[in-house]
Amino acid sequence: MTAAAEAGGAATRPRIALVVTLVSLIGLMIFGMLMGAVSIGVGDLFHMIGLRLGLIEGPETLIDSVLWAIRLPRVLAGALVGAGLGVSGASLQGAFRNHMADPHLIGLAPAAGLGAVAGIALTPVGGSPTIMMVAAAVSGATVALAMRRIAQRVVETTQFMLVGLALGLGMLAWLGAIVLAWDSPRVPTFTFFVFGGLSGATWAALGAAAPLILVAGAILVRMARPFDLLALGETEARHLGIDVDRFIRYVLIASGVAIGGAVGLGGAIGFVGLVAPLVLRRWIGPGHRWLLGLSAIGGAMMVVATDTLARTVAAPVEIPVGLLTAIVGAPVFVWFLVRAGRSTP
């Protein structure tokens, strides 16, 4: 039994978690803005904000432009991508009643990547990132719905995961073939679709991805109650008045859209959708009322922190952020599997 299942502090624990994660996220975002090739202090940050809000008069310094044009969109993109992955991870796990259903492990990130490339092909040269993001979202949602069909046909969790993994690897191979053959500066690198990267985070890209992630995320966070009932089983949830098929369809579409936005903006950053809900579930318990929103915050923390590390630890070389999330996430996943394997009879 997890500690959270005991009544003791169960009621206050999510509130504490909310405050702790929110404060940490803001702290990590400020820290991320200060770190980088050009050294920047907190005072510079206030100067930039004051200037932008029109509170301070004066010319824009180089530091102001670095903060506004590079650091701020990058940190916001990290938070947005992480939030999208975190909330969609928790949602997929609820919809599939499988705590291992990570957006990447079940093939949705490669699907979104393929969609993004298709979107670029359809976009006129020099065109909008919106088309790419929307194509990624449509592709992500479509494959999410397909995975539901597969889940209804295979009973075994292992089988479902392997199907998702094979599907993902297959799509990744196509993605690689297209990206390498096309060889155009308009197309992100293959590394972007395997290990992600936030170096392309501009205000324009942010503006295209944000509505997708925020709207889909808000829809998911509001569906906490049916998620809880679904944990009892699909039949039980139906008997309690949930139109299960419709509910899961909505969840998968919203998750696919959030993943599409996240992948379009930050590429395939793995393990965030797996680790954030996993850690939070152990902290606050199984109820979705807090879990979905907190997973978004937790995912945002994870990507902002790892991205700051990724661009500073070996500067001027930038490590793909997904490498770092995988280095942290893979052992957590293995630990989780081994532990789960031990507890089942």
Add this chain to the structure above:
Amino acid sequence: MNDGIKMERIGYRVGARSLLEEVSMSAAIGEMVGIVGPNGAGKTTLLRVAAGDLSPSTGKATVNGLDASSTTVMKLSTHRAYLGPQGVTDNPFAVRDVVAMGRHPYRRAQIAPNEHDEIVGAAMERTDVSHLAHRAVSSLSTGERQRVGLARILAQQTPVILLDEPTSALDIGHQEAVMRLLRSTADQGAVVLAILHDLNLAAAHADRLVLLEQGRVRVVGTPAEVLVGDILTDVYRQRMRVIDHPDRDCPLVLTLDDA
């Protein structure tokens, strides 16, 4: 108002296989009706048709006046509750949270939060799971899970209650307690339809029994009418004898060695 359960000439087939054929039965307000029969007779299929989970191939099932297969799940959820044989499936929620999920159908009703709490508390009291309130369901025994499941469907407060072997994992004391509980729920105006494996439990507590055999109704009637040695021996392919219960006013079924 409670129109009970009406099943009219229900047929249910999967491919070429017929699981139910021409099954008609009813259960009225205040009644506790048991479904009995050997494995594979179609008991669970019949109960799931009544629940609206399965649409019958032929015939019509109504629950409290609603067509079970065409009414929305939302509407059905305030008219019938269903308890599966395992009670509550393995899940990490605390017992009290799971029982409170039984109130979900009424989330839009004008009911004060403390009234919900009282109903949940009373349901847990009646099924003897109050002391488990803060335990995670995953830490419970099979019998405890069955009682938690029962508490959940009592909290759902529906006029029709469907149960698939509600006592299969319970000790004798809890078996009798659960049957008395279902009896009193029926007396308060509900309709209880339960699959029962233990014929003596069925004999002692049910008003009427439906004996199914290979997807068809063999007999419907009072326990004394249904639990007849020759019929049971034929249906279960096991020699049986029925005598009067020495203490209770009901039949007592005994299994015998092969002649």
